[in-house]
Amino acid sequence: MIKFYEKRKIFFALSAAIMIVGLVALFINGVNLSIQFKGGAIIKYSYTGEMNAEAAADKATEILNRNTEVQLTEDLATHSKKIVFNLSGNSGLDANDQDKFDAELKKAFPDSQLELSESNVVQPFIGKRFLTNGLIALGLTSLFIIIYVRFRFKKISGLSAGVIGLIALVHDVLVVFFIFVIFKMPINDSFIAVTLTIIGYSINDTIVIYDRIRENKPYFEKKTFEELVDTSINQSLSRSINTSITTGISILIVCILAFAYNIDSIKTFAIPMLVGVISGCYSTVCLAGPMLVMWHKRQQEA
Amino acid sequence: MRLNKNMYILVILLIICISLVAVFGVNAGSVQIKGMKDIRFGIDIRGGVEAVFEPADLNRVPTASELESAKIIMETRMDAQNILDREITVDNNNGQIIVRFPWKSGETNFNPQAAIAELGETARLTFRDPDGNILVEGKDVKESVVQLDKKTGKPVVTLVFNNEGAKQFADATERLVGQRISIYMDETLISAPNVREKISGGNSVISDIGSVEEAKDLSDKINSGALPFSLVSKNHSTITPTLGSGALDVMIKAGMLAFAFVCLFMIFYYRILGFVACLAIILQVSIQMLALSIPQVTLTLTGIAGIILSIGMGVDANVIIAERIREELRAGRSLGYCIDTGYKKAFSAVFDGNITTIAAAIIMMIFGTGSMLSFGYTLMVGCILNFVSGVTASQIISKSMSMNDAFAKKSLYGVKVKEAK
Numbered sequence: 001m002i003k004f005y006e007k008r009k010i011f012f013a014l015s016a017a018i019m020i021v022g023l024v025a026l027f028i029n030g031v032n033l034s035i036q037f038k039g040g041a042i043i044k045y046s047y048t049g050e051m052n053a054e055a056a057a058d059k060a061t062e063i064l065n066r067n068t069e070v071q072l073t074e075d076l077a078t079h080s081k082k083i084v085f086n087l088s089g090n091s092g093l094d095a096n097d098q099d100k101f102d103a104e105l106k107k108a109f110p111d112s113q114l115e116l117s118e119s120n121v122v123q124p125f126i127g128k129r130f131l132t133n134g135l136i137a138l139g140l141t142s143l144f145i146i147i148y149v150r151f152r153f154k155k156i157s158g159l160s161a162g163v164i165g166l167i168a169l170v171h172d173v174l175v176v177f178f179i180f181v182i183f184k185m186p187i188n189d190s191f192i193a194v195t196l197t198i199i200g201y202s203i204n205d206t207i208v209i210y211d212r213i214r215e216n217k218p219y220f221e222k223k224t225f226e227e228l229v230d231t232s233i234n235q236s237l238s239r240s241i242n243t244s245i246t247t248g249i250s251i252l253i254v255c256i257l258a259f260a261y262n263i264d265s266i267k268t269f270a271i272p273m274l275v276g277v278i279s280g281c282y283s284t285v286c287l288a289g290p291m292l293v294m295w296h297k298r299q300q301e302a
Numbered sequence: 303m304r305l306n307k308n309m310y311i312l313v314i315l316l317i318i319c320i321s322l323v324a325v326f327g328v329n330a331g332s333v334q335i336k337g338m339k340d341i342r343f344g345i346d347i348r349g350g351v352e353a354v355f356e357p358a359d360l361n362r363v364p365t366a367s368e369l370e371s372a373k374i375i376m377e378t379r380m381d382a383q384n385i386l387d388r389e390i391t392v393d394n395n396n397g398q399i400i401v402r403f404p405w406k407s408g409e410t411n412f413n414p415q416a417a418i419a420e421l422g423e424t425a426r427l428t429f430r431d432p433d434g435n436i437l438v439e440g441k442d443v444k445e446s447v448v449q450l451d452k453k454t455g456k457p458v459v460t461l462v463f464n465n466e467g468a469k470q471f472a473d474a475t476e477r478l479v480g481q482r483i484s485i486y487m488d489e490t491l492i493s494a495p496n497v498r499e500k501i502s503g504g505n506s507v508i509s510d511i512g513s514v515e516e517a518k519d520l521s522d523k524i525n526s527g528a529l530p531f532s533l534v535s536k537n538h539s540t541i542t543p544t545l546g547s548g549a550l551d552v553m554i555k556a557g558m559l560a561f562a563f564v565c566l567f568m569i570f571y572y573r574i575l576g577f578v579a580c581l582a583i584i585l586q587v588s589i590q591m592l593a594l595s596i597p598q599v600t601l602t603l604t605g606i607a608g609i610i611l612s613i614g615m616g617v618d619a620n621v622i623i624a625e626r627i628r629e630e631l632r633a634g635r636s637l638g639y640c641i642d643t644g645y646k647k648a649f650s651a652v653f654d655g656n657i658t659t660i661a662a663a664i665i666m667m668i669f670g671t672g673s674m675l676s677f678g679y680t681l682m683v684g685c686i687l688n689f690v691s692g693v694t695a696s697q698i699i700s701k702s703m704s705m706n707d708a709f710a711k712k713s714l715y716g717v718k719v720k721e722a723k
Contacts, residue, residue, distance in 0.1 A: 092536030095353070095418035102415055116414065116540065123537040126354060129396075133669040140669075141662045148661070152654055192670075193604050193677050197611050200662045200681070204615065204655035208622060211651035239618075239625045246567055246621070247614040250560035254610065257556040263549045265346065265603055266556075273607075 001234045005226045008290035015171060015287060022178030034186030037131040039090035039124030043098070045083050045105075047112040053083070056109070060085050063104045064097060075262040082117055092123040134192040138173075141196065142166060145203050155214050160295040165206045167291065168283040172202040175279040179272045190269045198276035201247075205240065205284040212236045213292075225296045233289045244281040251277060305698065307705035313698050317585045324588035327595070336595040344602030344676060347550045349543030350404035353418045355533040356397065363397040364531070371526035372399055372533055375425040375487070378523060382490045383417075389600075399533065405543050414540040422534050427527020429474070430484045437474040437483065440527025442467025448517045451509060457517035459508040461524065468504030476500040485524065492523050553606045560610070564617055572624040572716040574709060578696045579620035585691035586616050586684060593683045605676030608663075612684020615659060619692040623648040624716065631717045637704050645697045652693060656685045 004011075035042055053070045060068040067088035074081050087093065093101075098121065106114050149162035176198055180191055212232040220228040251274045258266035327337025345352055355372070357364050364372075369392045380388055380403065388403035401421065405412060427440025444462040451458050463471050474483065475497050484494040495508045511517045561583070568576030590609055594601050627644030631637070663685065666678030703709045 095415045095422070095535045095538060098415040099413065099419050102413070116542065118539070118541040119415070120539040121537060122539075123354070126537050134674070137665045137669040137674075140665050144661050144665070145658055148654075148658060189674060190604065193607065193666075193674060196662055196666055196674075196677075197607070197681075200659035201611070201614075203658050204618070207654045207658065208618075208651045211654060215647070215650075235629075236622075236625070239621050242567075242571065242621045242625075243614075243618040246564050246617050249563055249567075250610065250614065253560045253563065254553075254556040257552050257559075261548060261552045263552050265549060266552060269604070269607055 001230065002237070004230055004233055004286060005290045005293045008286075008294075011286035011290065015283075018175065018178070022174065022181065025178060025182045029181050029184055031181065032184055032186045034188035034191075035090070035120060035122050035127065036186075036188045037127045039092060039122050039127045041085075041087040041091075041093040041098075041119070041121040043085045043087075043101070043119040043121075044117040045085075045114045046117045047081055047083055047109075047114050049112055051081075051083055051109065051112055056083060056085075056105075059105065059108045060087075060101070063101050064093075083114075090124045090127075093121045130189070134189075137192070138195060138199070141199055142169070145169070145199075149203075149207070149210070153210050153214055155217055156210060156292070157296070157299075160292065160299075161210055164288050164291045164295065165203060165210070168206055168288040169199055169202045171283045171287060172198050172276055172279045176272045176276045179275050180268075183271065185268050185272075188268070190265065191272070194269060194272045194276060197273060198280060201277060202280035202283065205243075205280050206288050208239065209233055209236055209284055209289065226293050229289045229293050233285055237285070240281055240285055244277065247277050248274060305702050305705070307702055309702035310699045313695055313702070314581060317581055317588075317695070320592075321584055321588040324591040324595075335592070336598070338591050338595060340598075341591065341595045342598045342600050343550070344600045344605070345402055345404060345539075345541060346603050347601070348404050349541050350402065351414045351418060351538065351540045352400070352402045353421070353535040353538035355399040355401065355422050355535045356537075357531045358422075358534040360531045366392075366394050368529060368531075369394060369397065369399060371522070371529045374522050374526045375529065376401060376421050378425075378487050378490055378492070378526075379421055382488070405540070415538075418535050418538050422532055424532040425487055425527050425529060427524060428486045429471070430486060431474065431478055432481055432484075438463070438467050438470045440524070442470065443524060443527060446521045446524040448514065448521045451507075454509075456509065457511050457514045459511065459517050459521045459524070461506040461508070463504040463506070465504070468502070471504070471506060472500060472502040475506075487523055487527060493520050549603055550606075553603065557606070557610065561613070564613075568617070568620070572621075572628075574703060574714045575620070575624040575627060575700060575716060578700045578703075579617065579624070579692075581699060582620060582691040582696040583613055583616050585695055586687045587613065589687050589691070590680060590683050594680070599679055600676060601680070602676040604674065605680045608677040608680030609684060612681050612688070615656060615685060616688050616692045618655070619648075619652045619688050620696060622651055623693075623696070627715060628717050631712050631715060637710060637712060637715070638701070641697075641701050641704055645693070649693065652688070656688050660685045 051072060053072050057068050057070040060070065064087065069086040069088065071084040071086065072081065073084060098119065102116065146162040146166055149165050150158040152158070153161045173195055176194055177191075179185075180187055209232060212235055213229060216228055216232050216235075220231070251270055254266065255270040255274055258270050323335055323337065325338050327340060328335040373390050373392055376390055376399070380386075385403050388401065391400040393400060405414065425440065427443070428436045429438040430436055442464050444464050444467075446459055446461050449458055449460050450456070478497045479499060480497065482494045482496055485492050493508065495510075508520070511520065564583070565576075565580045568579045570576070572579065587609065590612070593599070594605075623644055626648045627640050630640035630643050635643075660682055663678040663682035666674050667682065670678055
């Protein structure tokens with residue numbers, strides 16, 4: 001049997017270390033809020049042959065009268081090449097202007113066979129609404145979970161269980177957030193989707209263990225709360241591991257294929273999800289259980 | 303329900319039937335069920351355009367009827383371009399119109415930004431004589447309403463012109479008695495009534511219209527020609543079909559590989575219970591597909607991620623159950639008792655876990671748009687199905703199978719014989 005409570009300091013130190021790394025990364029990299037939230041315009045073209053990024057940027061700036069950054073990317077799997085125009089500022093772009101841009105750009109680089117691949121143009125106020133709605137959804141979900149756990153787990157002092165479940169959850173959400181920060185991935189709608197998924201996953205993990213504690217409680221009246229929690233975690237350990245393996249490897253497969261085919265929309269979804277799933281399992285087993293014991297001990301002392 | 307030892311065959315057959323329906327659909331006369339190939343994919347998968355239109359240079363929120371007129375203009379234009387598979391949503395609170403339409407693969411000279419720009423232009427409603435000369439313009443039409451002719455009881459469309467329009471119209475009708483006046487929106491002919499007599503006074507009636515619906519359609523189109531503003535889109539995204547379908551292919555490949563891995567792992571680890579878990583997942587995914595294809599809910603990439611997550615939750619439910627059954631078996635009790643107890647003990651954990659996820663999914667559906675909505679929907683449906691397939695169906699199969707001598711060995715349930723004594 002693994003004594004999770006006894007070893008709690010190791011786990012707390014590990015989590016603290018992860019948080020510090022994340023904060024340092026946040027300080028260095030900053031938050032890359034996607035144009036989906038802050039507004040702006042990104043237009044991608046596929047091209048053939050060679051292109052001079054600087055010349056393209058100058059041309060784009062000239063056509064639109066708006067500073068433009070240009071980036072060249074190449075797909076490792078298919079070797080198709082893309083040029084990405086990132087317009088400065090966070091205002092949108094009129095479809096008429098984009099049409100003009102399209103025509104003049106093709107005229108300026110006739111040999112590159114420019115083909116529009118994707119474009120994303122967002123007005124700042126629409127992005128802000130989107131972000132607000134996402135945050136409201138996050139807040140409401142958290143609130144629901146505390147209330148739900150408070151009533152469903154009255155037997156193991158529901159409030160502490162709810163609050164600790166939420167701490168574990170915030171831990172996982174922060175880990176996901178730091179992954180976005182460390183890899184400099186833009187905070188976009190897939191961030192909201194991943195975060196909400198991890199909230200569901202993490203709380204599910206925590207609930208399975210709480211459920212075991214609730215069930216074991218009557219048989220542990222003569223033993224300590226510490227033993228009750230440690231035994232319950234150990235009893236459900238093979239479930240925690242097997243579920244994490246199946247979910248983790250499934251997402252890993254998605255990750256690998258997303259990289260092989262270089263599909264950004266799936267990549268920015270799958271990497272943080274993978275880390276979030278691992279974190280969700282870890283935070284439940286190694287953090288929530290010991291914290292529950294600590295809360296309980298503090299209450300008995302008082 | 304009383305179980306017997308052959309029940310599992312029935313349930314497995316049922317699962318096979320449902321999965322076949324989900325994949326191929328049903329097309330038998332009056333019974334029509336849409337299958338997997340008819341699922342409506344979002345533009346991030348099949349390629350296309352999404353644009354949010356707002357009035358240009360208008361310093362107030364447009365009224366609901368103005369937005370409705372603008373929507374009608376867009377619909378007429380898209381009909382003219384044969385873009386029938388589209389979604390036009392009017393957001394009255396924010397005074398916006400959201401348009402989504404696919405970009406058909408093979409359309410190489412399609413210019414999405416030009417298409418968006420054209421959609422928002424002010425509609426040009428014109429009344430023309432047989433030679434194509436413009437007689438009256440839409441801005442001179444004050445309003446158009448549907449009425450019922452008191453004598454014939456048939457629907458008619460009444461037009462009211464302003465002073466200028468009334469004068470022009472009177473001149474034109476005087477000249478064109480016995481001929482047709484054609485009403486165009488942009489270059490699309492919407493009606494060509496016959497002129498019976500000179501119409502002065504600014505009130506004109508178009509009769510001989512088939513149904514009230516047709517009359518209303520015509521009247522709406524004429525009204526929309528008087529819309530005082532044009533629309534611009536400074537918020538739009540386009541994605542080529544090749545890029546989109548590439549993402550779909552990757553997701554499908556990843557899904558199949560992941561499913562194969564999960565099945566192998568579960569069968570290797572939990573034997574019969576693992577096999578039952580795989581059946582439960584097949585059932586869950588099949589019904590999930592039907593929940594998308596029958597009501598034609600748009601499936602985006604994040605929606606597919608929602609399916610993957612709910613499969614994960616389904617696997618988790620079965621892992622919890624299988625672990626519980628194994629614990630009971632290790633304690634040396636009879637197989638039937640262990641299966642019943644395992645399901646009973648696992649239920650509260652599965653219940654609480656799925657209910658919280660369903661709540662999160664519903665919150666996402668309320669506050670999310672587009673990609674979040676699709677994710678919330680598939681996740682919610684998946685978690686609800688977890689109770690049907692992951693708990694109920696799988697319990698019937700495993701219990702019924704265990705009643706057969708061939709499947710009665712405890713080693714087939716992932717317990718080492720030595721452990722089980």
